[in-house]
Amino acid sequence: MIRFANVFKEYPRSGMALNNVSFLVARGEFAFLTGPSGSGKSTILKMIYMDELPTRGAVWVGGTKAPGVKRSAIPQLRRKLGVVFQDFRLLEDRTVEQNVAFALEVVDTPRDRIDSRVSRLLTRVGLASKATNYPRELSGGEQQRVAIARALVNDPFVLIADEPTGNLDDRATRGVFQLLKDINASGTAVIMATHNLELVKRNEYRVLEVNRGQLVFDSSEQTRTLEPLK
Amino acid sequence: MRLAVREALLAFRRAPLLSALGVTTIAFSLFAFGLFSLVALNIRSALRTIEERVEVRAFLTDNAPVDSIATMMEELGKRPDVLRVEYIDKDQALTRARQELGEFKDVFEAGFLPASLDIRMREGHRDPTSVLKIADVVRTLPYVEDVRYGADWIEKLHRIRNVAAAAGAVLGIAFAAVAIIIISASIRMTVLARAREISIMRLVGATDAFVKRPFLLDGFAKGVLGGLLALFLTWAAHSVVSKNFLQTDFFPLSLEIVGVAAGAALGTLVSALSVGRHLKRIQ
Numbered sequence: 001m002i003r004f005a006n007v008f009k010e011y012p013r014s015g016m017a018l019n020n021v022s023f024l025v026a027r028g029e030f031a032f033l034t035g036p037s038g039s040g041k042s043t044i045l046k047m048i049y050m051d052e053l054p055t056r057g058a059v060w061v062g063g064t065k066a067p068g069v070k071r072s073a074i075p076q077l078r079r080k081l082g083v084v085f086q087d088f089r090l091l092e093d094r095t096v097e098q099n100v101a102f103a104l105e106v107v108d109t110p111r112d113r114i115d116s117r118v119s120r121l122l123t124r125v126g127l128a129s130k131a132t133n134y135p136r137e138l139s140g141g142e143q144q145r146v147a148i149a150r151a152l153v154n155d156p157f158v159l160i161a162d163e164p165t166g167n168l169d170d171r172a173t174r175g176v177f178q179l180l181k182d183i184n185a186s187g188t189a190v191i192m193a194t195h196n197l198e199l200v201k202r203n204e205y206r207v208l209e210v211n212r213g214q215l216v217f218d219s220s221e222q223t224r225t226l227e228p229l230k
Numbered sequence: 231m232r233l234a235v236r237e238a239l240l241a242f243r244r245a246p247l248l249s250a251l252g253v254t255t256i257a258f259s260l261f262a263f264g265l266f267s268l269v270a271l272n273i274r275s276a277l278r279t280i281e282e283r284v285e286v287r288a289f290l291t292d293n294a295p296v297d298s299i300a301t302m303m304e305e306l307g308k309r310p311d312v313l314r315v316e317y318i319d320k321d322q323a324l325t326r327a328r329q330e331l332g333e334f335k336d337v338f339e340a341g342f343l344p345a346s347l348d349i350r351m352r353e354g355h356r357d358p359t360s361v362l363k364i365a366d367v368v369r370t371l372p373y374v375e376d377v378r379y380g381a382d383w384i385e386k387l388h389r390i391r392n393v394a395a396a397a398g399a400v401l402g403i404a405f406a407a408v409a410i411i412i413i414s415a416s417i418r419m420t421v422l423a424r425a426r427e428i429s430i431m432r433l434v435g436a437t438d439a440f441v442k443r444p445f446l447l448d449g450f451a452k453g454v455l456g457g458l459l460a461l462f463l464t465w466a467a468h469s470v471v472s473k474n475f476l477q478t479d480f481f482p483l484s485l486e487i488v489g490v491a492a493g494a495a496l497g498t499l500v501s502a503l504s505v506g507r508h509l510k511r512i513q
Contacts, residue, residue, distance in 0.1 A: 049433070072437070079435035089430055106436035111232075150434070 001027045001189065002048060002158065007057035009043055009213075017043045019213040020057070025191060025206075027157065030184045032200050033193040035210040041193040044210065045160050048191065049081050050074050062157065079107055082151030082188075086163035088143045090135040096146050097122065097131040103153045121149040125179060141172025148179060158189040165196060173199065237427075237444035238451060248423065249452070252416035256456025257463065259412060260493050263405045264464035264481075272478045273394050284356040286349040286365050286379040294345070294373035302347065302371055311355035311364060316348045344375065358385045406496070413500040416452070417445060421508040428509065438509070445505040446498055453497020457490035 002025040009018035018040050025031050033041050046052040047059050053066045064077045090099050097118050104114045122128045125145040135143050144164055151159055161180065165173040177199060184190045194200065200207055209217035242249045290299065303315045318326070323343040349368065351361060365379045421428070431441050468480050481489065 075432070075435045075437045077435075078433060083433050089426065089433075091427060091430065102430070103434040106431050106434055106440060108440075154435070 001025060001062065002191070003060040004044070004047070005058045005060075007047065007054045007059060009040075009047070009052060010055045016213050018047075018054075021210070021213070021215045022057075023208055023215060023218055025158075025189060028184070028187050028189055030181070030190045030205040031192070032203075032205055032207045033191060033210065034195070034197070034200060034207060035216075037195075039210045040213040041210055042162055043213075045083075045162050045191070045193055048158070048160055049078055049083055079154045080156055082148075082154075082156035082159040084144065084147045084151050084159070084161045084164050086166035088135070088140075088147045088167075090143055090146055090150075092135055095132050095134055096127060096138070099135070099146055100150045100153060103150045107154065117153065118149075121152055124152070125149045139172065140168050141175050144168065144172070144176050145179065148176070148183070152183070152188075156188060158191060159183060161190065161192040163193055163195065165194065165199070177203075234440075234443035234447055238447035242448075242451070248416065248419055252413070252420075252452045253455045253459065255412040255416065256452055256493060256497060257459035259405055259408050260457055260460035260489065260496075261463045262408075263401075264460050264489060265467060266401050266405070267485075268464060268468060268478070268481065270394060271481065273391075275479055282350075284351055284361065284380075286351070286361060286368060286377060288347040288349065288368045288371070288374045289344045289376045289378070290346060291373045291375045292344065298373055299347070302373075306347070306349060306368070309364070311352055311360055313350040313352040316350075317345070318348055319345045357388055410496070410500050413449065413452070413497060414504040417449065417501050417504045418508050420445065420448065421505065438506075441509065442502070442505050445501050449497040449499075449501025449505075450494050451497070453494040454490060455493075456497065457493025460493065461486055461489055 004021050004023050007018055007021045008016070010016050021040070021044065033044060035041050043052060047054060047066070048061055050059075050061070050064070050066055050069060053059075053069070059066045061077060062080055064073060069077075091102065094102065100118045100121055101114050104117060109117070119128065119131070122131055125148055127142060127145050127149065130138060130142065135146065138146070144167075148159075148164075159180070164180070165176055168176060173196065180190050180192065181203075207217065207219040208215060299317060303317060306312055306315045320343060323346060327343055347368075349364065351364070355361075355364075361379050365377045368374055369377045428441055465480065468478060472478050
């Protein structure tokens with residue numbers, strides 16, 4: 001479903017960001033993406049939603065392949081993905097429900113479908129009672145839930161989360177992570193970049209570790225290589 | 231479309247100062263353009279009035295027979311560049327001279343001035359070349375003693391009009407360039423002010439055309455408002471001048487509509503050209 005095949009990414013100024021990265025994330029899988037700052041995690045995520053294209057190698061997301069993807073096909077791909085960030089990226093001058101509805105409006109969803117969809121999603125992330133609040137009136141954890149609700153509007157097959165708990169305290173982190181687990185349990189793949197090693201250790205999901213642009217560890221490969229020894 | 235309209239309105243409401251600046255600068259650019267056009271319009275209509283008086287006067291000898299004069303008049307009148315030919319006899323010449331030069335009326339005596347044929351040129355044939363041509367033809371006619379046509383005066387008149395037209399074109403282009411720079415800068419500010427919104431729109435799968443739509447509407451609205459404001463300012467300036475200095479003409483309704491439409495077209499076109507360029511910078 002998401003496949004990186006010998007992917008290189010080189011920037012003219014800062015040099016090599018990804019160096020021969022290959023992996024595959026299957027439908028419905030949960031994968032952590034770990035590694036130090038600047039190791040290439042965000043570049044990998046950006047390549048999944050095709051904000052960046054590989055210099056060499058190829059990336060497949062659903063049925064879309066880069067390089068070779070038409071510029072006009074990228075918006076269509078993004079409608080099948082959900083993306084959340086550490087800084088939430090909510091519109092401060094709009095209410096919670098307007099923030100979520102915004103994502104439906106920009107893809108020309110009929111008005112009568114928007115309201116019911118928004119209220120269902122806010123119920124799902126536990127924020128139905130805060131629909132008319134503004135982001136600044138919410139805690140960090142609640143704001144991230146709004147961002148997740150917005151990411152889910154189009155029933156994505158994969159949710160890409162770039163340090164979603166990076167700005168949250170322990171309690172909020174647990175709440176948001178539980179929500180991501182629930183989303184995954186309902187069939188959506190989740191790729192989560194994180195620095196939080198505690199969270200990684202406590203949960204037995206697949207781990208992809210990058211360092212200096214290279215994939216240095218893939219727990220699924222380890223499982224595979226260990227299997228024949230049993 | 232509904233969202234695009236709402237977004238465009240939001241841009242006005244959220245950054246009223248920036249939007250007002252955009253509208254005002256468009257208005258001032260068009261106002262400058264409008265004022266110049268108004269001056270050009272008035273110069274042109276003044277020139278037309280003066281030009282109507284362009285004539286070739288052929289003075290006749292005293293012995294010119296009436297038949298010959300009639301034939302000359304008929305033949306000249308048939309020419310496509312001639313509007314009309316008028317015979318001025320000695321008495322009429324005297325009366326006219328006394329009217330036109332009132333302070334010298336006692337100097338003129340009966341029979342002092344010769345009879346003449348006054349030839350008025352048709353519109354489009356009042357330029358120096360055409361006037362010279364007809365003067366040469368008239369000079370060869372029998373009983374014509376002298377031909378006067380104020381060659382210098384005609385040439386000067388045309389030079390003024392040509393300079394006015396050239397100045398109009400140069401200033402018009404200069405003002406349009408200023409308007410383009412200002413609108414482009416205002417779009418850039420709007421794009422930067424809405425960077426977060428644009429990046430979210432793209433992230434959730436909005437097409438480029440969709441992202442651009444509110445900016446085009448915004449540019450269109452600013453252009454229309456700027457055009458209307460410019461029209462009002464030009465009208466106000468015209469009223470002040472007309473009331474206090476000299477009576478001038480204002481644009482006809484069709485030109486007023488063209489002015490506002492030009493504002494709208496300018497706003498939309500510049501938005502379309504600059505929004506793509508600035509959007510590339512938003513991640």
